[in-house]
Amino acid sequence: MAIDWLARMRFMFNKATARIDSRLNLDDIERYWNYPRAGDPFLEAYQESRRLTGSTxxxxxxxxxxxxxxxxxxxASGRVVGDVAECGCWHGHSSHMIARALSASDWAGRFLIFDSFEGGLSDKGVQDRAQQGDTDPDETHRQKQLFASDPQAVxxxxxxxxxxxxxxxxxxxxxxxxxxxxARRFALVHLDVDLYAPTLASLRFFAPRMNRGGIIVVDDYASSHFPGATSAVDEFIVEHPPELALAGQTGGMILLY
Structure with missing residues (x-):
């Protein structure tokens, strides 16, 4: 029997986060409507990079x-200039998407990527153990190894x-x-380091080095599994307010400088 993949995607979407209205129909999101019919540039790039990197x-x-x-x-359109940085790349899914998009543009600069690779997650602090953050040493070890990756493969x-x-x-x-x-100046920084200490340290390092109009994207904001990232962002923007802070409904935060 054929699988109604749109129905399956709706189910997965609603399961992914209870914060989203369960009545949401993916047919109403244009890129999902177009993808099986005429293609969608974002979803095609996303899936190609995911396959190349073996990512989730x-x-x-x-x-x-x-x-x-x-x-x-x-x-890429030239509305802001500067280098790009990514803290936490895991298998390189977002890294590859970013690099491919920039290579097709007139952007000129360096894309600097930082990761512990085989080291996995940093050590957890008290801010990382709230909500669904684990308290079991075995689970901590499991998570640490889960987020390890091979630098040569990346x-x-x-x-x-x-x-x-x-x-x-x-x-x-x-x-x-x-x-x-x-001494470098940045136009875009992507933070995906999961935990409180490295998120806060990354914000403190990069925020003063953002060019006007630059953006910091924090992937783990509002994650119940990584509450420390949310604490770090909330703490930082009180001390050093950006021009604009926008939280996504499925997680993530954009800081505009």
Whole structure:
């Protein structure tokens, strides 16, 4: 029997987050309506990069990435200038999407990526253990290993893009290891480091180095599994308010500078 994939996607969408009205019909979202009929540029790029990197997929992630790629398109169109940084790349899904979009534009700069790779997650603090954050040492270890990745595999996927620099190490120590990083100015920064300490450290490092009109995208904002990221963002924007802060309904936060 044929599978009604649109019905299946609706079910997955509603299961992904209870914050979304269960009556939402994916037929009402243009890109999902077009995709099986005439194609959709975002979903095609998303799925190609996902396959190349062997990355995970769910509808909430697709929507966060859609927001991220709108920020990338803004940079690619020349409306803001500067380098790009990503903290936490895992298998390189978002890294590949960003790099491919930038390579097709007139943007000129460096794309700097920071990740512990084999190290997995940083050590959790008290802010990371609220809500659904775990308290069991075995679960902590499992999560730490789950988010480990192979730097050589990520480098291979990104090899076609000569403007990409991979930096292996823990945040924030790795920032001091990159020559000239403190003097760089950024147009876009993507933070996906899950936990309180590296999220806050990344915000403190990059926010003062954003060019006017630059954007920081925090992937883990409002995640019940990684509450520390939300705490870090909320704490930071009280101390250092951006021009605009926008939270996504399926998670994620955009900070405009």
């Amino acid at each position: 997929d769910d509808l909430a992630k697709q929507m966060r990435f859609h927001t991220l790629m709108q920020a990338v398109d803004r940079l 480098a291979a996927v990104l090899r076609p893009f000569d403007f990409v620099d991979l930096h292996k190490g823990w945040i924030p120590e790795v920032f001091a290891e990159v020559e000239g990083l403190e």
